[in-house]
Amino acid sequence: MSAKVNKDLLEERKKCDFNVEELTNYLDGGVRATEIRRKLETKVLSTKGLIDDVPEEYLSHKEKYENSVRKGVVLYKAMKESEDPNLTEQDKANAIYRSMINFAVFKDNSPFALHFVMFIPTLLGQADEEQKKYWVKRASNMEIIGTYAQTELGHGTFIRGLETTATYDPKTEEFVLHSPTLTAYKWWPGGLAHTSNYCVVMAQLYTQGKSCGIQPFLVQLRDEETHMPLPGIKLGEIGAKLGFTTVNNGFLGFEHHRIKRDRMLMKNAQVLKDGTFKKSPNSKLTYGTMVYVRVVIVNAMANQLARAVTIAVRYSAVRRQSELKPNAGEPQILDYVTQQHKLFIAIASCHAFSLTAKWLARMYQKVTSDLEKGNMDALPELHAAACCLKAVTTWDASAMAERCRTSCGGHGYMLSSNLPQIYGLVTAAVTYEGENTVLMLQTARSLVKAWEHASAGKALSPTMSYLTEKIDTKQKWDNSIDGIIKGFRQVALGKVATAVANIKKYVKRGLAPEDAWNMSSVQLVAASEAHCRALILSTYKSEAEGTTSSLSEPLKRALNQLVELYTVYWALEKVGDLLLYTSISEGDVRQLHNTYEELLGKIRPNAVGLVDGFDFSDQILNSTLGAYDGRVYERLMEEALKSPLNAEPVNQSFHKYLKPFMQGKL
Amino acid sequence: MSAKVNKDLLEERKKCDFNVEELTNYLDGGVRATEIRRKLETKVLSTKGLIDDVPEEYLSHKEKYENSVRKGVVLYKAMKESEDPNLTEQDKANAIYRSMINFAVFKDNSPFALHFVMFIPTLLGQADEEQKKYWVKRASNMEIIGTYAQTELGHGTFIRGLETTATYDPKTEEFVLHSPTLTAYKWWPGGLAHTSNYCVVMAQLYTQGKSCGIQPFLVQLRDEETHMPLPGIKLGEIGAKLGFTTVNNGFLGFEHHRIKRDRMLMKNAQVLKDGTFKKSPNSKLTYGTMVYVRVVIVNAMANQLARAVTIAVRYSAVRRQSELKPNAGEPQILDYVTQQHKLFIAIASCHAFSLTAKWLARMYQKVTSDLEKGNMDALPELHAAACCLKAVTTWDASAMAERCRTSCGGHGYMLSSNLPQIYGLVTAAVTYEGENTVLMLQTARSLVKAWEHASAGKALSPTMSYLTEKIDTKQKWDNSIDGIIKGFRQVALGKVATAVANIKKYVKRGLAPEDAWNMSSVQLVAASEAHCRALILSTYKSEAEGTTSSLSEPLKRALNQLVELYTVYWALEKVGDLLLYTSISEGDVRQLHNTYEELLGKIRPNAVGLVDGFDFSDQILNSTLGAYDGRVYERLMEEALKSPLNAEPVNQSFHKYLKPFMQGKL
Structure with a gap:
């Protein structure tokens, strides 16, 4: 940290009434977790050749x-060399989960990203034991670099529509992979173009003249x-x-x-030598990865939004503009209530999303272990929650970033x-x-089904149990957080009921x-x-309650203010819905x-402390506006001077x- | 236009029930205007060397x-050579106003843009006759290239805060331009870096020891x-x-x-040889340009959004995905009502913005001619309308694009x-x-003032006269377009009143x-x-009524459907406000x-016709997804193959x- 810090930021840091380090520890999951993460970041990011x-x-x-x-x-080598043999896998995973080292090195991620995020996990999840032994080892040692190819030029979210075929030829014991049309071309996989030499390809299997799915x-x-x-490639x-x-x-x-027969990943479905297709004992088994990726996305939204709001809040503390009162000088733009309105909800949303991701991860783990015991009861609920949470958090994070x-x-x-x-x-x-709209409609399908179950007197899964309640616009409104959460459930109930009635009207x-x-x-x-709003509001509140009890009073108060802000903000945003379906006046x-x-x-005096608590190093923020020292204008000019166009006073295009x-x- | 057109697009064009050419003529302002624009576009865009x-x-x-x-x-040369000596200045201006030639050549505009948009207009508006004679001629002949420098590293919308100084030295009859701080550096002007050799600089004038404004x-x-x-530069x-x-x-x-004394632009304020400052006879005279630029922005939002929605609607007619009904094949995604919900409001908004820009331009011309007669009465109203219209249309266009x-x-x-x-x-x-929030608060200030005038029984300007009405939530609600517009005025009135009460509460x-x-x-x-919503809704409706009366019935019907869609869409978006301030049930x-x-x-069957009617050539759309022939997938692949990375099967980074x-x- 630079010796010379912008004086407004210094003032802000004095004003903050809680211990910022305590907040960082809370976000990391403990003092030790913060230490591990920081050590990793410092070690890796000081490696020569990583920063341009x-x-x-x-x-x-x-x-x-x-x-x-x-x-x-x-x-990759820096990460390997920084590995501490004393750490558990869980310690390492925690550090990576909160850290954003990749984004300090690549402004927008690496050509190897899918190797780690999709290729290796798919081998682990879908290869049989023999395949795993050989390929996972090679992939983990980086002897090969892989990616994952599913989406095609003509098909994305609708997986059943994929056109690439894999036809089994029992004579040679090979699969013949083919792209029958231009739209069958795989399109999008990261690292696929010039980096990877291997790939997991999702294709329509045909054997013995029959279609056997993706x-x-x-x-x-x-x-x-x-x-x-x-x-042929x-x-x-x-x-x-x-x-x-x-x-x-x-x-x-x-x-x-x-390709040879043994290149089909055969942990679940199998094709025998003679071409006999053996169905997966449980088609839901491969489903888990997809949900897990959505947990990761919800958490990533929290992390990325935290970077954006750290930059914006620090800049708003440094930037002075216009006048609030005559002759009082130019205020920090963070003093404008409209600016607070834009930024503080983003801080609160980071906490809401990160806690919701934790809750969803627990639900995922529970359902996965149930699945392994053959119990699939909770799967639809998990699916419905993951779909809408992925959609709503990515939409919110986009708008707020x-x-x-x-x-x-x-x-x-x-x-x-x-x-940008x-x-x-x-x-x-x-x-x-x-795609978000598709996911929202999948959750809607679960809601309509649950609503029908409720009408038939059946019990509902926990996250949808409120659908058994009656809409009662006479019930006294209550402006408390719990009152608002209850109100949001009434809204959801009302909207599901209205949509069902609408469908019936058209059928009639x-x-x-x-x-x-x-x-x-x-x-x-x-x-x-x-x-989904009701779900996030209630999860945020209960997870915050469950995780902040041992914190010091000032920090607990600051975090509770964020919960309250988040709840009231959304009540005001959705006031029309509340007016329609509750007794709010x-x-x-x-x-x-x-x-x-x-x-x-x-929240205003704590704003800089709240974003400092996210504890992003300057390298991870990668921003002229957001650095810890607040040297905004100096950095803007320093960065401008790095443009190659500024190396010459007159560009050759003048003469030409x-x-x-x-x-x-x- | 390509001989081979995607068959879904062909079908769409058959379904359209109005004459697309008639719509284009309507948007251009007549058959002849369409001809002039097309001739210009075709001639210029066929010039060698313009397309990469x-x-x-x-x-x-x-x-x-x-x-x-x-x-x-x-x-520039192609535009010059395409000039038709038979055309009036107005004809040419109309053609340019609707055309987007610049964006066919530069994906995001030209380093000369400010020369035409700001440099020459400022010389015309602020130079005295002698200055004009010499400099406008040089600038128009492109003997010099100029730009306009106002914004500084430390100051944007708040112009009074600019730090660059121009101090008059009567001994040498020169102004001394100086940047006292880093934040005083001019920052942002287009073409300023390596292109322009002249510039209009806005600076704080000091003469005879006194500050004389920007x-x-x-x-x-x-x-x-x-x-x-x-x-020194x-x-x-x-x-x-x-x-x-x-x-x-x-x-x-x-x-x-x-710089010499004669380099201050002296149409309005002046500095005499001895340093005497002569104030502008009317400080509002320079104000017009700012409003005019906002008219241009509202129109530009209509044009850019029209490009975006043309691309998206054509793509949505070509793209087929998922299933609506089992075994019915994959529908065009334009058949999904959620997709229609995303796109049709964008089509309607283009019309709403373009008609509102025309209305605002008329108001601007009226006020300008009044000003020249010394009548400034209508200036505050124009200012209030231009501020909020610039803000709301740029926000809406951003979100919708x-x-x-x-x-x-x-x-x-x-x-x-x-x-992107x-x-x-x-x-x-x-x-x-x-900046939009600043502009919205300027309109708010006018509204509060108008509301106070109304309370004091004074008459209000036409666009705010509804503020003299009473809030009456008992008044029977009416779902017609006029009823909704009336409702929006009630909402505005209610919100102004609530905000005023809120201010009073805090003062108390x-x-x-x-x-x-x-x-x-x-x-x-x-x-x-x-x-602003009430203003756009009412302006859109009345301008549409005023301009469509001579159109054929099918086109009139199609355009009226857009007016109705626009109105109902916003009523549903703002239903909470309507519930609070009107009797809607x-x-x-x-x-x-x-x-x-x-x-x-x-609107669905006419959707492709409605965007075809904007009549953007493929070069102006510049899009793999939006071309007239709908060869989406072929173009995506053709463009991909242009990447220099695809010129070699193995990139050198593999070996290295x-x-x-x-x-x-x-």
């Missing part, structure tokens, strides 16, 4: 890729010595994107490409602020791993049930959102506004084009 | 700039022969940004740099879709030319009026938005949902880093 001298954005597309491969290799195949893409694509990159610039996303097509960016005015538009890149990462999550008018569902789908998404709404305005004022043009000679 | 072989996004930052200067010169100075930046920055580029990549935004600092992008799934994340670049352009408008508690205002500012912004809301769902169904790494030798 010339910011990546000035390189050509090709140079960016080459640089990212170089850094990927350095990072199955996973381990496919070698490139020669291990020369890296040349193997015959068409590979390349998909081109420039909004973000993920250095991730090397690729396409992949097959021309009757043959972008609000953080625009709250920094023009400077938030500079890449050196890192805010954070948005690029967050908004991608709206689409990947299940002669529409097919599917068309009636489609006609009502805007309302169904709204019902799903209402359910105009006076209650006025009171909520008052509470909200007062909460902003209470501008001068002859201005002199009328062109 | 290798897409810009693969070049380095420096190469991008050099390429944009080259293209800027070619474009005044404009014409400053030569670079030697006309060598292009070297002049002594520090110039460079500000670095990479989210968008505006090729615009060459720069910084500028002065070290006691001297981004929704268009995400509605295209993963492919919308590809730069080849052009949707359109968003980059649109979101910038949220910040530039007045002992807060200074400014602090009470600040505490209420979230509610004040909401009041300002409610006013739950049944009315249900009815609105029903109307909305039916409207989506009515990957291979030694995988073989454990690194």
